[in-house]
Structures are given as structure tokens and as C-alpha cells.
Amino acid sequence: MESNLLINGDCLVELKKLSDNSIDLIFADPPYWMRTTGKLKRVEGSDYDGVDDEWDKFGSLPEYEQFTTEWLKECYRVLKKDGSIWVIGGLQCIYTIGAIMLNLGFWFINDVIWHKSNPTPNFLGTRLNNSHETLIWATKSSKSNYHFNYKTAKELNVDQNGIFTNIDKKQMGSIWKMPVSSGNERLKDGEGKKLHSTQKPEQLLYRVIAISSQLGDIVLDPFGGTMTTATIAKRMGRRFISIEKEKKYFDFGKKRVEETEAQIGPIEQATFDVKPPKVTIKDMIENDVLKIGDWFLVKNSKEFASLRADGKLDYNGNAYDIHTCAALIKGVKADRLNGFDHWFIRKPDGDVSLSDLREQMRSKITKNE
Ligand SMILES: C[S@@+](CC[C@H](N)C(=O)[O-])C[C@H]1O[C@@H](n2cnc3c(N)ncnc32)[C@H](O)[C@@H]1O
Numbered sequence: 059m060e061s062n063l064l065i066n067g068d069c070l071v072e073l074k075k076l077s078d079n080s081i082d083l084i085f086a087d088p089p090y091w092m093r094t095t096g097k098l099k100r101v102e103g104s105d106y107d108g109v110d111d112e113w114d115k116f117g118s119l120p121e122y123e124q125f126t127t128e129w130l131k132e133c134y135r136v137l138k139k140d141g142s143i144w145v146i147g148g149l150q151c152i153y154t155i156g157a158i159m160l161n162l163g164f165w166f167i168n169d170v171i172w173h174k175s176n177p178t179p180n181f182l183g184t185r186l187n188n189s190h191e192t193l194i195w196a197t198k199s200s201k202s203n204y205h206f207n208y209k210t211a212k213e214l215n216v217d218q219n220g221i222f223t224n225i226d227k228k229q230m231g232s233i234w235k236m237p238v239s240s241g242n243e244r245l246k247d248g249e250g251k252k253l254h255s256t257q258k259p260e261q262l263l264y265r266v267i268a269i270s271s272q273l274g275d276i277v278l279d280p281f282g283g284t285m286t287t288a289t290i291a292k293r294m295g296r297r298f299i300s301i302e303k304e305k306k307y308f309d310f311g312k313k314r315v316e317e318t319e320a321q322i323g324p325i326e327q328a329t330f331d332v333k334p335p336k337v338t339i340k341d342m343i344e345n346d347v348l349k350i351g352d353w354f355l356v357k358n359s360k361e362f363a364s365l366r367a368d369g370k371l372d373y374n375g376n377a378y379d380i381h382t383c384a385a386l387i388k389g390v391k392a393d394r395l396n397g398f399d400h401w402f403i404r405k406p407d408g409d410v411s412l413s414d415l416r417e418q419m420r421s422k423i424t425k426n427e
Pocket of ligand 1: 307
């Protein structure tokens, strides 16, 4: 499947050209259908440049629903069976989009709140300040074996700008606090004005791509805008396809992607989530890390078991695997404990933990690879 494509066109047409089951990750930031009327004014009277773009206008709810169904249907078709889709929207559209997604068969994994640390104020004070957007993370079915870099997400869970305390590298939650795109990151047009009214923060895309894809994956964005998704995908060593209808955004976005270089580090590679090689007790015997007849003991217990040739333990004349035997000796309610966490081996120079011996064996395997 051809990738690294930036397409200036209508996604309703262009998506049809992509193959079935070919995309690993979709990030869609569709028109919100904001339904703004009149000019928004700041408190001191000046005009506020909100979302009042032609591409965001629809005649009626059925028209918006039809448009949404059409592009989402295509996304469903092109997404791999184990791929992920993220769709972002505000209150104006996310409930409509969510209902359509469920009708099409998408399966929801999470809804994430992007809590804006610098939201646009509600100038007139007529309602709560609208300070968040919602992202729906979904797969094609409940059976999808989707990609989730769980430990990488923990690594990223460090800076929430003071919203939570004690979150450092703990399990990532579904509220992400970050500012709207501003400063150098925000693209400006020829007159120095912001190019796009809804350019998304790079940090947001970084998180989405880091936790739900891997190096080399194809990331599709049907509503590319300033090409934030393609830019971050390229920077993170992913392939990309991005479609944008408006020539002005497309041209600026294309330049932005072309000027981007890959920067691959542990987050991009999801090194934290790489599973260590599987090592069994039999492997350890075959590699002389353990010997038949070795004495196994559980810390703080006077009970011993001895290692058999088949990798099991002989305890009082019966054969048990290391996990069942550990549970038995510790007298816990569970049938099994993780034996690697509990056993020590009696060696001439002192007791060595089984888990340390396994690590030694793992590093031997990794060195030989
Ligand atoms: C909410 S913005 C996306 C902004 C983008 N995420 C970014 O960071 O710049 C939606 C974009 O979709 C584009 N668009 C609207 N309808 C489209 C269509 N049918 N096909 C392709 N692009 C479309 C608009 O021109 C707009 O740039």
C-alpha cells in the first residue's frame, strides 16, 4: 500500500481510493459544525476570530449526519482489523459522531477529555467556559487486538500542568491537560494571522500516536488541515496519509511535513513495552543456569524443594511446577504464585533469587541475538 501521501482533495472521494484493511491508525478531526451566528466579540469589543469557516457549515442535522456516516464508513473499511481510530470533537458534534460510530460497528476503547489549559473564554458569560474537547478511541470490533503501548503511556504521564499530583509515570488516565496550539507551533498565514482556526496541539497527536501505534505503521488523517497528524507521524517514524480539501491549508501543511525530520527515541520505539524473551525453568537447566538437584527455598521458610530434570520441583516426594509449589509452601489462598518472585536457589556462595538468574539468562539471549 502506497504511503507518505499528502492529498489535496475531498476525503469522501479520496478515501474510496484506499485499499480495504490497510490502515493501522486513523486520527480524524472533522468539521464540528459549530453553528456560530453573528460575530463573536471580546469583552472589550474587538472581533474574536473563532471557527466561522465555510468548511464547517452544514444545512441541517441530517446533512451533517449523512456526511459523518459517509467518511466514517470509509474509515471502517480501510482500517485494519486490529487498527485504532481516534475521533476528536466538541459538544456540537461528538455525540452525533459517537452514535454513528456505534451504529457502524466501531467498538469504544476510551473517551479522552482534552482539558485545555488556555481555553477561549466565554466572552459574554452566558454559560460555562467550554474548556475541553472529547476524543473517542475505538476499534473495528470488540475482538480487535489493538495496539496499546501501556508502559509507554506511563512514561508519558509526567506533566499534566498541575491538574493532578502524584501521577508521575503511573497508569495514564483519560483526562489530558494541555494547551491549545500557540506560539511557534501555530502556523501563520502570509499576513502573520493564524492560518487555521482549529490547528491541534502537536503534544496531543504525539500521545495518540505513541500509545496506539508502532514504528512503520500507516497513520491516516482524512481532515488533515495544517497536517499536524502527518507531521507528528513522520517525526515519530510512522508512515502517513493525509487528506485536506482547502488548498491554502494543504500548501502550508505540506511544507510543514516536508521540513519535518524523524526523531526516534524510546517513546517512538515503545521500548518500555518490548516484552523480554520468555525463559522457562527447562531453558535454564539446558543453559546450565540451573542444575538438576538444585535446592529451592522460599524466603522466610524452612521448607526446601529440589529441581527435577523436567523443570518441576520435588517437594515431599510430589512434583509441582514452581508457581503451584510456591503457593503451597507459602500457604496462601491462591493456587499459584509467580514462582520467579518467590524462589531462591541455594548456591555455594549464598542464596540467589530465581528472578535474578532469569535476568542473567535473558541478557545472554539478548546479547546473542
Ligand atoms: C477541524 S479541521 C482539522 C485541523 C487539523 N487537525 C490540524 O491540526 O490542522 C478540519 C479540516 O477538514 C477540512 N475538510 C472539511 N471537509 C473536508 C472534506 N470533505 N475532505 C477533506 N478535508 C475536509 C477542512 O478544510 C479543515 O481544514
